[in-house]
Amino acid sequence: MAEAYTYILECKDGSLYTGWTNDLTRRVKAHNEGRGAKYTRSHRPVHLVYFESFATKEEALAREAAIKKLTRAAKLALIDTAEEKKL
Template sequence: MNAYTYILKCSNGSYYVGSTKDLTRRVEEHQSGEGANHTKKYLPVELIYYEEYTRIDDAFYREKQLQKWSRKKKEALMRGDKDLLSDLAKKVFVN
């Protein structure tokens, strides 16, 4: 069984982070207005990033982690910018 943590970009430029066992179905639900309240308001949405896990609880844990991240940190993750991710993580603990 696969599970996913994903990031959608909404029409207003905001990001939505979620997790699911069926990525295709869940993105379709968001796109049709059957997803979360936030994505319903800002259609259309676009899948711009996802991570795959073997367990849904791991995907859910990662979802909750990413939801706390700043926009800059999420964008660094999506770009694969490990140096900036590291710098941004250090700033959290230094402040």
């Protein structure tokens, strides 16, 4: 079974969009071409600012639901924490 990803995209207006996918590269490209979620169609371009990898779709969906409940400040803190771990 393919990996599943939970992601956060930042839109050109600074808004954040959370989703899940099996193909992260294709999903970001689709959002930038206007084939992504209805919300991001009018807020292009978008860029990937956060993602997590999961073994199953169900795990990714559960994490997406948890992230969607976070406030903007908490999402930004999550992004900052992930960036610090990369360094």
